[in-house]
Amino acid sequence: xxxxxxxxxxxxxxxxxxxxxxxxxxxxxxxxxxxxxxxxxxxxxxxxxxxxxxxxxxxxxxxxxxxxxxxxxxxxxxxxxxxx
Amino acid sequence: xxxxxxxxxxxxxxxxxxxxxxxxxxxxxxxxxxxxxxxxxxxxxxxxxxxxxxxxxxxxxxxxxxxxxxxxxxxxxxxxxxxxxxxxxxxxxxxxxxxxxxxxxxxxxxxxxxxxxxxxxxxxxxxxxxxxxxxxxxxxxxxxxxxxxxxxxxxxxxxxxxxxxxxxxxxxxxxxxxxxxxxxxxxxxxxxxxxxxxxxxxxxxxxxxxxxxxxxxxxxxxxxxxxxxxxxxxxxxxxxxxxxxxxxxxxxxxxxxxxxxxxxxxxxxxxxxxxxxxxxxxxxxxxxx
Numbered sequence: 001x002x003x004x005x006x007x008x009x010x011x012x013x014x015x016x017x018x019x020x021x022x023x024x025x026x027x028x029x030x031x032x033x034x035x036x037x038x039x040x041x042x043x044x045x046x047x048x049x050x051x052x053x054x055x056x057x058x059x060x061x062x063x064x065x066x067x068x069x070x071x072x073x074x075x076x077x078x079x080x081x082x083x084x
Numbered sequence: 085x086x087x088x089x090x091x092x093x094x095x096x097x098x099x100x101x102x103x104x105x106x107x108x109x110x111x112x113x114x115x116x117x118x119x120x121x122x123x124x125x126x127x128x129x130x131x132x133x134x135x136x137x138x139x140x141x142x143x144x145x146x147x148x149x150x151x152x153x154x155x156x157x158x159x160x161x162x163x164x165x166x167x168x169x170x171x172x173x174x175x176x177x178x179x180x181x182x183x184x185x186x187x188x189x190x191x192x193x194x195x196x197x198x199x200x201x202x203x204x205x206x207x208x209x210x211x212x213x214x215x216x217x218x219x220x221x222x223x224x225x226x227x228x229x230x231x232x233x234x235x236x237x238x239x240x241x242x243x244x245x246x247x248x249x250x251x252x253x254x255x256x257x258x259x260x261x262x263x264x265x266x267x268x269x270x271x272x273x274x275x276x277x278x279x280x281x282x283x284x285x286x287x288x289x290x291x292x293x294x295x296x297x298x299x300x301x302x303x304x305x306x307x308x309x310x311x312x313x314x315x316x317x318x319x320x321x322x323x324x325x326x327x328x329x330x331x332x333x334x335x336x337x338x339x340x341x342x343x344x345x346x347x348x349x350x351x352x353x354x355x356x357x358x359x360x361x362x363x364x365x366x367x368x369x370x371x372x373x
Contacts (some may be wrong), residue, residue: 010216011100011103011104011215011217013096015096022215024107024217027180028181
């Protein structure tokens with residue numbers, strides 16, 4: 001099982017369902033709305049291997065259709081140093 | 085993922101600004117307290133007004149280290165201690181992402197030495213979360229005192245701070261605030277905000293706080309500063325600074341760094357303005373006789 005978490009030095013704010021995240025001290029501030037915010041929440045909440053299933057369950061989307069997009073998005077968050 | 089074209093609300097950006105400065109301070113071992121804005125306890129600011137910049141009070145011995153680190157991490161000096169405010173208490177930085185940060189090396193109105201004042205406030209500090217980042221803030225009592233002292237030199241907008249932090253505070257907290265004001269030796273500025281300034285007519289800084297809180301000409305303010313100076317050396321520095329051109333303000337007014345010729349022109353314009361103000365003051369005095 002692989003768990004992701006907010007990287008040390010990542011600041012976040014949730015304002016009315018919009019997630020703002022930034023790597024400190026340089027930024028930038030990333031704005032995550034809608035599905036992006038949902039993926040962030042799920043990425044921080046459980047096993048990395050099941051993020052796609054949990055996002056699919058929350059959005060009634062077919063797992064196969066969203067898998068590549070969700071995986072790429074999560075990989076980008078990790079590459080930006082926001083998650084580890 | 086949304087990037088550069090998305091606007092981030094100012095209130096959000098300011099909270100990240102607090103977090104960014106705190107993160108940097110922790111990395112380099114600098115002690116600082118977040119004051120005003122988002123750092124204020126909701127009990128004192130029920131409306132949640134976050135201000136327009138981030139304010140931090142830094143342990144005076146750590147100011148130079150923080151200044152170096154901030155410049156290395158994208159903050160640009162916007163106005164210096166010397167040119168930022170007549171008190172010389174804060175210097176402003178601007179960051180492309182986080183916006184403005186005011187770094188305070190002391191707080192106007194507090195008359196004990198800045199390092200002792202910081203230590204007094206630091207001893208009672210507590211930690212709050214801003215953007216999921218632990219930030220050190222003064223105690224509730226100290227926040228109340230700082231808001232009131234700040235209101236003494238602020239516009240009408242700060243008056244609700246005085247009402248909530250002082251006039252409507254529970255008796256127990258008011259007693260704690262009075263004790264802290266005594267510890268910090270800040271009675272005159274505190275009284276200027278709470279309406280009791282006339283009790284301090286004999287204090288050397290009475291005139292300064294009367295002008296700062298109630299208004300007056302620039303030259304009258306400079307004379308009040310000279311009278312308020314705790315020593316002859318400080319008074320001489322105040323006088324010596326008076327005729328200097330505030331290059332930072334001139335640059336912001338022009339929208340670019342001023343040329344040498346423009347600084348010289350401003351140098352000669354300012355004494356003329358001071359003379360004009362003095363002349364107007366004399367005329368007012370004459371007219372009232």
